[in-house]
Amino acid sequence: MWIKLIVIVLFLAVVASLGTGFYFLLTEKKNSPRLLNSLKVRISLTVLIMVAIVVAWFHGDIHSQAPWLYQ
Helix, strand or coil, X not given: CHHHHHHHHHHHHHHHHHHHHHHHHHHCCCCCHHHHHXXXXXXXXXXXXXXXXXXXXXXXXXXXXXXXXXX
């Protein structure tokens, strides 16, 4: 249950970072360091989501429901 909450919170943080990046894209100059920082945060959060999913899968907290895996 905790892993789902962690992934949801990280996903919401990615969406918030996407929104701030879009705002910086529209309001600031072309070579804005804040836009680059927003991209770095978004990439880091996405990597954290992937790591959390892989760790949860290895620990058995989440399972695949694909029918071709268990034939």
